[in-house]
Amino acid sequence: MSVIYDPVHWTxxxxxxxxxxxxxxxxxxxxxxxxxxxxxxxxxxxxLVIRATGTLAYLMLHIILIIGPLCRLSPRFLPxxxxxxxxGVSMFLIALVHGIFNLVxxxxxxxxxxxxxxxxxxxxxxxxxxxxxxxxxxxxxxxxFLMAATSHDFWLKNLSPPVWKALHMGVYAAYAMxxxxxxLGVVQLEKSPVLIxxxxxxMFTVIxxxxxxxxxxxxxxxxxxxxxxxxxxMETQQQAADSDQMxxxxxxxxxxxxxxxxxxxxxxxxxEQIALFKYGNKLSAVHNLCKHQNGxxxxxxxxxxxxxxxxHGYQYLPENGQSPPPFxxxxxxYDVRVLGTKIYVNPKPYPAGxxxxxxxxxx
Amino acid sequence: xxxxxxxxxxxxxETPPGFARAVRRFIIGLxxxxxxxxxxxxxxxxxxxxxxxxxxxxxxxxxxxxRSPVPFLSIHSGINAAGKPVLQKILLVGxxxxxxxxxxxxxxxxxxxxxxLTGFLIYHDGKTGxxxxxxxxxxxxxxxxxxxxxxxxxSSPVTLxxxxxxxxxxxxxxxxxxxxxxxxCAVRCIAGxxxxxxxxxxxAGETEYYLLAGPKGEPINNLLLxxxxxxxxxCGRLDPEGDWPVLYVDPANIRRINKGALNPGNTCN
Ligand code: FES
Numbered sequence: 001m002s003v004i005y006d007p008v009h010w011t012x013x014x015x016x017x018x019x020x021x022x023x024x025x026x027x028x029x030x031x032x033x034x035x036x037x038x039x040x041x042x043x044x045x046x047x048l049v050i051r052a053t054g055t056l057a058y059l060m061l062h063i064i065l066i067i068g069p070l071c072r073l074s075p076r077f078l079p080x081x082x083x084x085x086x087x088g089v090s091m092f093l094i095a096l097v098h099g100i101f102n103l104v105x106x107x108x109x110x111x112x113x114x115x116x117x118x119x120x121x122x123x124x125x126x127x128x129x130x131x132x133x134x135x136x137x138x139x140x141x142x143x144x145f146l147m148a149a150t151s152h153d154f155w156l157k158n159l160s161p162p163v164w165k166a167l168h169m170g171v172y173a174a175y176a177m178x179x180x181x182x183x184l185g186v187v188q189l190e191k192s193p194v195l196i197x198x199x200x201x202x203m204f205t206v207i208x209x210x211x212x213x214x215x216x217x218x219x220x221x222x223x224x225x226x227x228x229x230x231x232x233x234m235e236t237q238q239q240a241a242d243s244d245q246m247x248x249x250x251x252x253x254x255x256x257x258x259x260x261x262x263x264x265x266x267x268x269x270x271x272e273q274i275a276l277f278k279y280g281n282k283l284s285a286v287h288n289l290c291k292h293q294n295g296x297x298x299x300x301x302x303x304x305x306x307x308x309x310x311x312h313g314y315q316y317l318p319e320n321g322q323s324p325p326p327f328x329x330x331x332x333x334y335d336v337r338v339l340g341t342k343i344y345v346n347p348k349p350y351p352a353g354x355x356x357x358x359x360x361x362x363x
Numbered sequence: 364x365x366x367x368x369x370x371x372x373x374x375x376x377e378t379p380p381g382f383a384r385a386v387r388r389f390i391i392g393l394x395x396x397x398x399x400x401x402x403x404x405x406x407x408x409x410x411x412x413x414x415x416x417x418x419x420x421x422x423x424x425x426x427x428x429x430r431s432p433v434p435f436l437s438i439h440s441g442i443n444a445a446g447k448p449v450l451q452k453i454l455l456v457g458x459x460x461x462x463x464x465x466x467x468x469x470x471x472x473x474x475x476x477x478x479x480l481t482g483f484l485i486y487h488d489g490k491t492g493x494x495x496x497x498x499x500x501x502x503x504x505x506x507x508x509x510x511x512x513x514x515x516x517x518s519s520p521v522t523l524x525x526x527x528x529x530x531x532x533x534x535x536x537x538x539x540x541x542x543x544x545x546x547x548c549a550v551r552c553i554a555g556x557x558x559x560x561x562x563x564x565x566x567a568g569e570t571e572y573y574l575l576a577g578p579k580g581e582p583i584n585n586l587l588l589x590x591x592x593x594x595x596x597x598c599g600r601l602d603p604e605g606d607w608p609v610l611y612v613d614p615a616n617i618r619r620i621n622k623g624a625l626n627p628g629n630t631c632n
Contacts, residue, residue, distance in 0.1 A: 011373065011374055011376070012376055013373065013376075013378065020390065024393070024397075028397060028401060031398055031401050031402075032401045032404075032405065035401065035402060035405040035406075036405055039405055039406065039410075040405070040408065040410050040411050042410075042411040042412065042413050042414075042538065043411050043538060044411075044537065044538045046537070047411070047537070047538050047539075051404075055401070055404055059397060059400065063393065070389075074385065075371070075382075076369075076371075076381055076382045076384075076385035076386075077382075077385055077386065077389060078371045078373075078382065079371055079373070079378055079382055079383070079386045080386055080389060082371075082373030083373070105537065105548065106544075106545070106547045106548040106551070107547060107548070107551065108459075109458070109459025109460050109461075110459065110460035110461075110551035110552070110554070110555050111460070111461070111465075111551065111554055111555045112551070112554075117547065117551055118547070121546070121547035121548075121550040121551060122546055122547055122550065124589070130543075130593065132547075133543070133544075134547060184543070185543060185544050186544055188542075188543045189409075189539065189542040189543050189544050190407070190408055190409050191409070192407040192408070192409070194403055194407040195403075195404065195407055195408075198400060198403060198404065300370075301370040303370070303372070308370075308372060310370070310371070312373055313372040313373050313374050313375075
């Protein structure tokens with residue numbers, strides 16, 4: 001979290017991860033180039049650079065893509081998510097070297113401008129076998145550039161989280177284009193079943209892990225669904241003379257004992273995703289999605305009196321949904337009631353940052 | 364309830380041990396997997412030819428220049444077993460992705476001129492080319508006459524199947540100098556005036572390279588661009604002489620075929 005523009009919010013972890021990224025990049029390049037020169041000494045320097053950077057960037061993109069769903073499967077991978085941004089920017093820079101070398105190698109020193117050559121040398125868009133695969137790489141690189149250039153939280157804030165998020169979902173379009181770029185390009189030339197299998201394995205890993213995370217998430221969502229009940233039903237259930245007035249619009253959420261101290265339970269009521277927190281003898285509810293990048297606040301924790309998002313640590317006060325000053329992020333709040341050991345939540349949201357009194361748990 | 368007691372916040376200095384362990388395992392897994400992937404990619408590539416481009420190493424050759432059907436320098440390269448002089452044809456190309464004629468000052472060079480050329484040699488599979496850097500006309504003296512050479516097709520029509528690319532890259536400027544990834548580059552080279560070449564492989568795994576020209580020896584570069592790097596079948600008359608055979612073809616009769624299809628033999632059909 002930051003209120004001023006700061007190119008990199010350095011933390012000791014970030015420095016360690018950056019060193020790891022640099023070591024990974026150099027080790028891969030050394031290994032790939034060393035093996036190439038050993039097994040294929042006839043390779044040209046340009047082809048060596050093109051293949052080394054192309055395969056490295058493609059591999060890094062796979063790693064980047066599996067980190068998100070991996071964290072949804074187990075929050076223990078969250079440190080990778082927190083430090084993913086620099087991996088993404090590094091991947092873009094390596095892909096850029098690949099793109100520039102290709103443009104120079106295949107399109108420069110000719111009778112037309114290299115960029116014009118890129119789009120006019122092959123226009124057989126109607127044929128899969130002859131498809132101009134290099135243009136796919138170009139457009140993927142443009143998406144990766146936009147993502148790298150706007151990766152800083154400064155852009156997240158200025159573009160607004162929904163726009164920023166939509167832009168960054170473009171990574172999936174870029175990935176799809178790059179799979180085709182590889183399959184219709186170098187794999188078509190090489191034809192080795194091993195290379196086809198490797199490309200397929202990468203694709204299935206990315207798709208498989210996303211599916212597993214989606215299935216897990218939908219299971220959680222199902223478990224969190226609460227239906228509205230009428231005051232009459234409630235009276236029956238509670239066997240108490242609570243007035244319809246007092247609980248009108250409220251929905252039974254769970255038992256007090258269902259929530260660990262300083263933790264939350266996720267509820268889905270009428271499509272509204274709500275994070276219901278218990279801290280001390282208090283209960284408060286806020287919208288489940290963090291204003292930063294839609295992180296699940298219900299998987300967060302109360303730290304120093306603040307709801308702390310599990311993804312990047314943005315914080316909100318539970319009783320008003322506001323980030324503590326000087327930060328300005330706000331989430332919607334909800335009314336919570338307790339009756340005995342039972343908790344009820346009204347799914348009608350208050351505007352983001354509206355103070356709502358916490359429900360008190362009877363001793 | 365089952366909620367993990369450990370909680371990670373990126374901006375805190377301490378990483379809970381469970382999280383640190385998971386991340387360590389992930390990184391170790393990558394360290395084991397990535398080298399295997401890199402090795403598989405390198406090992407299962409089809410490899411590269413021994414073609415050579417002597418870029419930066421200038422060579423000077425004396426010989427006879429001929430412009431049609433493609434720019435050549437014919438030189439004497441020794442004596443054969445029968446005691447006759449052996450002729451070698453050097454295919455001439457310009458810098459970058461340009462043909463020899465793209466350099467304005469070479470345009471007026473006379474067919475049959477005795478010249479001294481300096482440039483970078485490119486060679487592969489018994490074929491040689493040169494990226495010409497400078498040229499000097501020589502006076503014709505009594506003991507050094509121009510080499511005369513017929514330039515008309517001599518064979519009956521033949522059908523050949525192969526892949527069209529540019530000879531400059533194929534001879535060693537780029538590796539690989541053919542195939543789909545090289546397609547755009549070959550298109551640029553051929554559009555820039557480098558004569559197209561048909562690479563033909565026979566069942567014995569031998570390859571031959573045929574320079575392509577129109578029926579009267581005229582350049583047909585722009586008519587072949589859309590077929591570059593595809594499998595094609597061409598029918599034409601062949602001048603098989605020397606180290607650079609030339610196929611004189613009518614581009615209207617070109618057919619796309621599956622790459623790797625066998626040659627049908629010496630007939631046009
Ligand atoms: S999503 Fe980034 S801090 Fe919540």
